Amino acid sequence: MDSLDMAGHLIRRLHQQSTLVFVQRTQAAGFDLTPIQFAALDAIHNQPGTDQARVAEMIAYDRATIGGVIERLEQKGWVHRVVSERDRRARELSLTPEGQRIFKALVPVVRNLQDDILPSLGDADRARFLKLARQAVGQ
Amino acid sequence: MDSLDMAGHLIRRLHQQSTLVFVQRTQAAGFDLTPIQFAALDAIHNQPGTDQARVAEMIAYDRATIGGVIERLEQKGWVHRVVSERDRRARELSLTPEGQRIFKALVPVVRNLQDDILPSLGDADRARFLKLARQAVGQ
DNA sequence: TGCAAATGATATCTATACTTACTATTCCTT
DNA sequence: AAGGAATAGTAAGTATAGATATCATTTGCA
Numbered sequence: 001m002d003s004l005d006m007a008g009h010l011i012r013r014l015h016q017q018s019t020l021v022f023v024q025r026t027q028a029a030g031f032d033l034t035p036i037q038f039a040a041l042d043a044i045h046n047q048p049g050t051d052q053a054r055v056a057e058m059i060a061y062d063r064a065t066i067g068g069v070i071e072r073l074e075q076k077g078w079v080h081r082v083v084s085e086r087d088r089r090a091r092e093l094s095l096t097p098e099g100q101r102i103f104k105a106l107v108p109v110v111r112n113l114q115d116d117i118l119p120s121l122g123d124a125d126r127a128r129f130l131k132l133a134r135q136a137v138g139q
Numbered sequence: 140m141d142s143l144d145m146a147g148h149l150i151r152r153l154h155q156q157s158t159l160v161f162v163q164r165t166q167a168a169g170f171d172l173t174p175i176q177f178a179a180l181d182a183i184h185n186q187p188g189t190d191q192a193r194v195a196e197m198i199a200y201d202r203a204t205i206g207g208v209i210e211r212l213e214q215k216g217w218v219h220r221v222v223s224e225r226d227r228r229a230r231e232l233s234l235t236p237e238g239q240r241i242f243k244a245l246v247p248v249v250r251n252l253q254d255d256i257l258p259s260l261g262d263a264d265r266a267r268f269l270k271l272a273r274q275a276v277g278q
Numbered sequence: 279t280g281c282a283a284a285t286g287a288t289a290t291c292t293a294t295a296c297t298t299a300c301t302a303t304t305c306c307t308t
Numbered sequence: 309a310a311g312g313a314a315t316a317g318t319a320a321g322t323a324t325a326g327a328t329a330t331c332a333t334t335t336g337c338a
Binding site for chain 1: 318
Binding site: 003005007008010013014017018019021035058110111113114115117125128129130133134136137138 | 269
């Protein structure tokens, strides 16, 4: 029995590889952010005015951790956070002009690094893998 | 462009799912440990007398974090850690009798939960996915 | 043989990631 | 309209995860 050959371990390795490639490639392009920060930017870009709980839902994240992620995006000056008038519990999120600019510049970089996350798979195998992955996460 | 449909994000979701299933299923069986703690136990079981740097290598982990993982296993009383006589920088690791017992009891539990990590894939698709994953991590 | 390079481990720092508990606010039902 | 349930967010705690720096020890080479 080899625990290193099981689903759990293989997926952990993939995640490791994925995060590493994301950070290295975006840094090489002159940016400083993590994959989850990008996912949050993307969610806010698609749904301006949304709140943290909605962002967490969209990117399949927990409510507790998203606060810190958004806070770091706010500190970078990419995200604006204001208390909602509709619901004073909630904070409405939007990209700042700087955030808009950064996000637009990031999109092609992030798109291009996807293939490098699975470098030892050919195009057909990669497409096959992604299709199965999509199915596995129920999407 | 939908960042949620890209390789990086799908892999993060898989990792999330994988960790959740591992913890839930092992807890249901009466154990309290994380996937990485199990991987470390497995490595030490396979190579008794090895040191932390070797364990980190075996399970593709970084040297800095493995110290904490092993320390928690030591606190649980599952791993014994002694300064090596060959090389006083290194600490030789081995499973305690309790650790041996726990590991043996864990093996079937961990093996059985693997399929639940990818529940929406049929047997054939799961095998296909794992083969591609193995290839992707260069194994 | 001496000393620089390499190695094992720890410490520190940042950032996920999730759980539980708590506060503030809103919703819903009677 | 009142009050309990539900929801948004934060706080605290534990555990990865990795980068970088430091310390002790060992190795290898001039």
